[in-house]
Amino acid sequence: MPKKSVADLVCAGRRIFIRADFNVPFDANRQITDDRRIQQCLPTIRHVINHRGRAILTSHLGRPTGDKKTDREFSLQPVADRLRDLLERPVAFCAECVGPKADAAVAAMKDGDVLLLENLRFHPEETMIDLAKKNPDKKLTAEQDARRDTFARGLARHAEMYVNNAFGTCHRKHVSMYDVPALLPSGNRVLGFLVERELQYLGEALRSPKRPFVAVLGGAKVSDKIGVIRSLLDVADRILIGGAMTYTFWAARGQGVGTSLCERDKLDLARELIAQAGDKLVLPGDSVAAAELRAGVATRTVEGPLPDNLMGLDIGPQSVERFTSIIATARTILWNGPVGAFETPPFDAGTTAVARAIAAASGQGAISIVGGGDSAAAVEQAGLAERFTHISTGGGASLEFLEKRKFATIDILDDA
Numbered sequence: 205m206p207k208k209s210v211a212d213l214v215c216a217g218r219r220i221f222i223r224a225d226f227n228v229p230f231d232a233n234r235q236i237t238d239d240r241r242i243q244q245c246l247p248t249i250r251h252v253i254n255h256r257g258r259a260i261l262t263s264h265l266g267r268p269t270g271d272k273k274t275d276r277e278f279s280l281q282p283v284a285d286r287l288r289d290l291l292e293r294p295v296a297f298c299a300e301c302v303g304p305k306a307d308a309a310v311a312a313m314k315d316g317d318v319l320l321l322e323n324l325r326f327h328p329e330e331t332m333i334d335l336a337k338k339n340p341d342k343k344l345t346a347e348q349d350a351r352r353d354t355f356a357r358g359l360a361r362h363a364e365m366y367v368n369n370a371f372g373t374c375h376r377k378h379v380s381m382y383d384v385p386a387l388l389p390s391g392n393r394v395l396g397f398l399v400e401r402e403l404q405y406l407g408e409a410l411r412s413p414k415r416p417f418v419a420v421l422g423g424a425k426v427s428d429k430i431g432v433i434r435s436l437l438d439v440a441d442r443i444l445i446g447g448a449m450t451y452t453f454w455a456a457r458g459q460g461v462g463t464s465l466c467e468r469d470k471l472d473l474a475r476e477l478i479a480q481a482g483d484k485l486v487l488p489g490d491s492v493a494a495a496e497l498r499a500g501v502a503t504r505t506v507e508g509p510l511p512d513n514l515m516g517l518d519i520g521p522q523s524v525e526r527f528t529s530i531i532a533t534a535r536t537i538l539w540n541g542p543v544g545a546f547e548t549p550p551f552d553a554g555t556t557a558v559a560r561a562i563a564a565a566s567g568q569g570a571i572s573i574v575g576g577g578d579s580a581a582a583v584e585q586a587g588l589a590e591r592f593t594h595i596s597t598g599g600g601a602s603l604e605f606l607e608k609r610k611f612a613t614i615d616i617l618d619d620a
């Protein structure tokens with residue numbers, strides 16, 4: 205069921221809680237080094253204020269520890285300054301997100317105003333749900349639950365309407381993502397434009413992809429991607445595997461992997477996936493290997509099994525060729541995870557070649573989706589971002605969506 209969008213809200217005179225993702229990177233001088241996450245929220249903010257709504261912005265930033273001195277670096281104040289420049293209008297900032305100061309800042313708002321509240325994660329209650337995993341019964345204690353509830357109510361009282369525009373956090377049932385909309389009246393809990401776009405591309409690829417649909421999955425661990433591989437086996441025509449994951453699959457087939465990263469405790473699982481996938485699963489046949497992972501180290505291209513003293517750090521040239529030719533025939537391509545240790549040249553070659561192949565297919569009309577995180581960074585690094593159909597803003601979130609095809613934080617919003 206599609207969800208309501210911010211475009212459906214009657215904003216005038218209303219207090220609108222916008223959960224954004226302003227988790228931007230900073231340099232040592234506290235200067236924002238990349239403001240794309242702020243830019244990506246502008247259409248939603250502009251929509252609300254152009255329709256005379258009151259935009260109450262919230263976000264997390266980094267992982268504050270509770271230490272007052274060091275936590276200062278996680279303040280959202282610099283984001284308020286950047287928003288002011290980008291929106292070319294005043295943006296009020298409140299150094300609290302709940303409590304009397306925040307209540308007063310919200311009460312002072314007029315129609316069309318923008319207010320940014322301080323980092324939600326200055327309150328451990330925001331992410332307290334994550335602690336449940338550590339408790340023996342996987343639930344929060346009554347005391348933890350009560351603290352969360354108080355925090356949620358402190359936030360929810362600011363607003364009458366709720367906009368989820370934080371795709372990168374959609375896989376987390378944090379207070380601002382789940383409990384705040386749960387507390388607000390139904391009818392006006394909606395998707396922001398950014399989340400709408402993300403769900404549209406990822407959802408479409410899973411529901412009714414143009415075929416052939418080719419997925420490229422890389423990265424370090426099979427264990428992180430098992431669920432995604434299983435889920436994609438239902439819909440994808442081909443799944444190309446790269447990265448260190450390769451060697452868990454190789455080891456499962458009894459093939460020598462040298463000193464490569466390999467999850468020995470996942471071999472049974474890998475065998476199961478190989479059996480289930482048949483020829484849908486395409487594994488690299490050769491590797492670029494070295495004695496260690498270090499820039500400038502001597503490398504060797506090895507076909508098939510690796511000798512005991514070498515580790516595979518990138519897909520080899522034959523695999524690049526094979527992957528490239530499969531990608532060239534695809535009409536939908538979904539990519540998640542680098543196919544080599546791309547941060548350390550020359551082991552970036554395979555990943556760059558995959559990025560180029562997908563960009564080229566995109567130029568021929570294929571839909572190309574990159575699932576955030578490292579592969580998005582690789583696409584940027586190669587200067588190819590413009591040539592992709594969609595680059596997700598959430599690595600973890602897009603992986604979880606590919607696996608489970610839903611988010612509790614979206615289900616709680618109102619249907620269109």
Ligand code: AMP
Nearest residue numbers: 423424425447448516517541544545546
């Ligand atoms: P993930 O977070 O699982 O997507 O993994 C991404 C990381 O996997 C990146 O830091 C890559 O450098 C790393 N990686 C990819 N291929 C290899 C490999 N063959 N050996 C070691 N690390 C790798």
